[in-house]
Amino acid sequence: MKRPLPGAAGLAARVVPRVLSVAGTDPTGGAGIQADLKSIAANGGYGMAVVTALVAQNTRGVRSVHTPPVEFLREQLLSVSDDVQIDAVKVGMLGDAAVIAEVAGWLRRVRPPVVVIDPVMVATSGDRLLSPEAEQALHEVLPLAGLITPNVPELAVLAGSRPAGDWDEVVRQALEVSARWGVRVLAKGGHLDGGTVFDALVDASGAEPVRRLQAPRVPTTATHGTGCSLSSAVATWQVTTGDWLTSIDRAKSWLTESLRHGEELRVGQGHGPVSHFAGLWERGGLATSASGEWWQRIAQLRADTVTDPFLTGLADGTLGKDQFVGYLAQDTHYLDGYAAVLSRLARMADDPVEQAFWAGSAAACLTTETALHRAWGASSSPIDPIGPVTRAYLDHLETATDAGYEQGVAAVLPCYWMYADIGRQLGPSAAGNPYREWIDTYQDSLFGESARSARGIADRAAADAEPEVREQMWQAFEASAQLERRFFAAGSPA
Ligand SMILES: Nc1ncnc2c1ncn2[C@@H]1O[C@H](COP(=O)(O)OP(=O)(O)OP(=O)(O)O)[C@@H](O)[C@H]1O
Ligand SMILES: Cc1ncc(COP(=O)(O)O)c(N)n1
Numbered sequence: 151m152k153r154p155l156p157g158a159a160g161l162a163a164r165v166v167p168r169v170l171s172v173a174g175t176d177p178t179g180g181a182g183i184q185a186d187l188k189s190i191a192a193n194g195g196y197g198m199a200v201v202t203a204l205v206a207q208n209t210r211g212v213r214s215v216h217t218p219p220v221e222f223l224r225e226q227l228l229s230v231s232d233d234v235q236i237d238a239v240k241v242g243m244l245g246d247a248a249v250i251a252e253v254a255g256w257l258r259r260v261r262p263p264v265v266v267i268d269p270v271m272v273a274t275s276g277d278r279l280l281s282p283e284a285e286q287a288l289h290e291v292l293p294l295a296g297l298i299t300p301n302v303p304e305l306a307v308l309a310g311s312r313p314a315g316d317w318d319e320v321v322r323q324a325l326e327v328s329a330r331w332g333v334r335v336l337a338k339g340g341h342l343d344g345g346t347v348f349d350a351l352v353d354a355s356g357a358e359p360v361r362r363l364q365a366p367r368v369p370t371t372a373t374h375g376t377g378c379s380l381s382s383a384v385a386t387w388q389v390t391t392g393d394w395l396t397s398i399d400r401a402k403s404w405l406t407e408s409l410r411h412g413e414e415l416r417v418g419q420g421h422g423p424v425s426h427f428a429g430l431w432e433r434g435g436l437a438t439s440a441s442g443e444w445w446q447r448i449a450q451l452r453a454d455t456v457t458d459p460f461l462t463g464l465a466d467g468t469l470g471k472d473q474f475v476g477y478l479a480q481d482t483h484y485l486d487g488y489a490a491v492l493s494r495l496a497r498m499a500d501d502p503v504e505q506a507f508w509a510g511s512a513a514a515c516l517t518t519e520t521a522l523h524r525a526w527g528a529s530s531s532p533i534d535p536i537g538p539v540t541r542a543y544l545d546h547l548e549t550a551t552d553a554g555y556e557q558g559v560a561a562v563l564p565c566y567w568m569y570a571d572i573g574r575q576l577g578p579s580a581a582g583n584p585y586r587e588w589i590d591t592y593q594d595s596l597f598g599e600s601a602r603s604a605r606g607i608a609d610r611a612a613a614d615a616e617p618e619v620r621e622q623m624w625q626a627f628e629a630s631a632q633l634e635r636r637f638f639a640a641g642s643p644a
Contacts, residue, residue: 162607167195167389170230171382172253173242174203174270174279180309180423181207181273181375186240186382188426192392193404195386198234199552200226202253203245205279209374209418212277216244217244220252238264238385241295242378243279247287254291264388267295269383269566272303274374274421298395299381300327302341313341317348319624320389321360322486324551327356336398340376351395351596361395365406372412372422379424380405404429406432439632441563441605444624448564448631455568455635465576474585477641479534484637487544489515491551491562498555504607510598511566514532518591525587539640543633550626556611560623570601 164402169184179185183199190197202223206213230236238263244250255267269288271280285307292298292308304322306313308331309323317339324337332355339348344367351361383401384394391397411428445452455461463469489512496508551558573592583589591597608627614621 165390167386168198168234168236169195169238169240169382169386169389170198170200170234170236171240171242172202172227173240173378174205174245174274175201175210176375177203178208178418180209180417180421181243181378184521185375185378185423185426186242189379190240190386191381192408192426192430192465193383193386193391193401195238195282197382198230198236200230202243202249205243207273207275208420209422210420211275212273212279214375215245215279219250220248223249223252224256227253230564231260231560236260236262237389238266240263240382240385241267241291242381243270244284244288244291245279246281247284250284250287250291254294256292257294264385265295265347266299266381266385266388267292268299268377269308270377270631271307275334283469290418292331292333295333296540297336297384298327298331299336299338299377299384301338301377305335305337317342320348321352324350324352325354325359328352328359334394336394338377338380340373343464349398350477351398355638360424361397363402364397365402368406368409370412372409372415372424374418374421374423376405376409376424379408416492422562437613438607439609440620440623441567441608444560444627445567447624448628451631451635452568452571456572457637458635458642461572461576462639463643464585465583467580467585469585471584473643476534480537480637480640482539483514483536483540484543488547488565490512491544491547491558494551495555495562497557498551498558507603507607511604514600537640538599538637539633543630543637546626546629546633551630552624553622556615556619557622557626559604559608559611561626561630563604563627564634566601566604568582568631568634573597 169190171183171190171340173186174182176184179188182549183201183206185198187197200223201218204216204218206215239257241253244253247332269292271285272278288308300308303313303353305320305323307588308327311323314320314323320337320342322338324335327333328335335352337350337352339350342348346364347367349363351363353359356443380401383404384397387397387400405424407429408426410426412422415422415425417423460469460473464474492508492512492515496505496512499505499508547558547561550561569592573589573594573630576589576593580586608623610621615623
């Protein structure tokens with residue numbers, strides 16, 4: 151079953167896959183359950199974990215393994231499945247035959263929609279994580295998977311052969327394993343040499359049995375837990391994409407990026423972990439978005455604004471012409487004053503990009519928007535006197551900007567953002583709507599882009615501001631949002 155892609159659903163909330171890792175532990179956080187939880191989160195999922203074995207290990211090797219009684223494993227598995235709807239399961243270290251039997255029984259009963267099994271046998275350090283007697287017991291669990299992800303030595307054990315020396319042999323063994331166990335195989339080539347790492351998705355019963363993937367080999371010692379991290383990422387993606395090759399491709403792009411940053415973590419003296427969130431940190435930073443929080447806090451006000459009779463009348467074209475012209479006259483006063491404040495911000499900004507943005511916005515106010523007003527017969531130097539709400543709004547913008555650049559930036563933001571949001575919510579206007587041009591101006595993608603830039607500037611200013619100034623920014627933002635709402639209400643049909 152396909153679920154909508156995260157982020158692709160427009161206004162709908164993003165679907166967060168609920169992914170369970172059934173695996174062993176690594177107290178240094180690079181492999182096993184600790185890596186799985188990071189990988190699931192980094193790939194957009196909600197991670198859960200059932201521990202099969204407690205492993206005293208670090209980046210250099212394994213000291214000892216403690217396996218809790220299988221009754222307790224059963225309790226953990228049932229605690230999750232009795233309460234939570236599980237979208238995907240990743241199975242890692244199983245350790246011994248009794249654990250394999252327990253997990254296989256649970257999988258047969260619960261039948262999670264996505265199951266990825268990483269047949270963990272030996273750690274990167276060379277230590278065994280599956281007793282040799284238990285290799286046979288894997289027969290019971292592997293066919294329950296949608297995908298298994300052996301590395302070169304694990305594939306050889308499953309194929310009953312010697313470890314493959316080259317890529318063709320890896321693919322031959324993967325075909326054999328896929329046919330014998332009736333399961334899809336992601337054969338991983340990380341253990342082979344060469345500047346490119348190969349992996350192959352092999353399904354002996356498929357129309358295209360072998361699909362190859364390749365990626366540049368990252369020159370790094372930080373490869374501890376790559377297998378764990380990859381299989382969890384694939385399980386997470388499979389919930390939303392519904393296509394194994396796409397899921398593997400996305401997981402691998404993320405893993406390659408995470409491998410590139412692993413050594414920066416400086417964890418341990420052996421094979422260190424990959425940096426699961428490096429890409430996210432780089433793209434999103436660590437700062438929370440102040441504007442995002444402010445936007446949430448004015449949710450009710452925004453809802454009241456879009457349902458104001460003035461705006462609903464505009465949207466369906468039933469608003470009286472006089473009312474609209476009266477509104478435009480006030481808006482012309484407003485835009486004059488707003489452009490003056492934006493020009494002040496351009497002079498106050500330290501950053502040349504911000505200076506140019508405010509100056510460009512001021513110019514756009516005076517040209518594009520006043521042209522729209524003129525087309526509607528409202529004079530560019532209106533005769534209608536300035537109304538009390540317009541006066542109050544402009545006074546507020548000036549006062550906020552007197553207090554400082556940060557406060558001024560926060561005060562001008564609602565005009566960008568609420569208009570862009572209103573334009574988006576009103577949707578494409580009907581062909582016969584007399585107010586079509588006005589609505590379309592605010593739906594323009596350039597307007598949305600300006601709103602995003604203004605937001606970015608406000609967030610940067612807030613991130614660097616002292617708490618007291620940040621609080622004043624919020625107050626300036628909220629007061630402007632209130633005045634936006636009152637501005638529309640002033641134009642509403644009596
Ligand atoms: N140096 C590297 N550069 C880029 N990709 C790599 C590198 N090492 C491993 N990979 C990729 O990481 C994934 C896991 O590969 P590998 O064959 O090492 O599995 P594994 O042995 O189970 O991992 P682990 O190191 O956790 O035991 C594969 O997709 C592989 O292509
Ligand atoms: C609990 C546990 N599970 C799996 C691995 C394999 O990971 P790697 O081969 O990268 O060390 C591990 N070391 N520990």
